[in-house]
Amino acid sequence: MPKFKTGCPGQNSAYLKDFKTKNVSCHKCGCEIEFFADERKVKCPKCGSSVFRVNPEIILYKDGKISFGGIENSCLDWCGACLDKKDYEDITRNNERMEKKRQDFKKLLGSIPEKEIDVTEFFIDAFMKSINHAKLIDPKIFAILQDKNPDLFFRARSYYLNFIGN
Numbered sequence: 001m002p003k004f005k006t007g008c009p010g011q012n013s014a015y016l017k018d019f020k021t022k023n024v025s026c027h028k029c030g031c032e033i034e035f036f037a038d039e040r041k042v043k044c045p046k047c048g049s050s051v052f053r054v055n056p057e058i059i060l061y062k063d064g065k066i067s068f069g070g071i072e073n074s075c076l077d078w079c080g081a082c083l084d085k086k087d088y089e090d091i092t093r094n095n096e097r098m099e100k101k102r103q104d105f106k107k108l109l110g111s112i113p114e115k116e117i118d119v120t121e122f123f124i125d126a127f128m129k130s131i132n133h134a135k136l137i138d139p140k141i142f143a144i145l146q147d148k149n150p151d152l153f154f155r156a157r158s159y160y161l162n163f164i165g166n
Helices: 085-110 117-129 139-148 150-165
Strands: 021-025 032-036 041-043 050-052 058-062 065-069
Touching: 032 041, 041 085, 050 085, 058 117, 065 085, 085 117, 085 150, 117 139, 117 150, 139 150
Parallel strands: none
Antiparallel strands: 021 032, 041 050, 058 065
């Protein structure tokens, strides 16, 4: 992690352009957490868990191939001079976790036959909703699907269980 003699150049308010905030739910307790544009990790005020700001993926699925868009990099991805070492390492580990999650999701979709379009669409939607969850797909999403569409639930759950069993 490089260090600048004069500190982080991004901390100079003359260079800050985005003061927007984003609310994210804590993955453990559900508490709403506010992130400022330059924050990537915040402690939940309710349960104390570390929560990472991850932008929802834009998933493009065409002809059986998947690609991801909407992935934003910030100065933290190449510098981290404004953070202490532990926070920088946490963010780096989270970036690696997200990349593994994307790769696992590609494998999951690759295990679903092309004719199962509704299952694939369910998983794409579920993945975007689960982006901050530790698991590939938040189990609560399956519970909701079970009540709304039992047939789709059993087919999707079967593919998912087969995938995580391998």
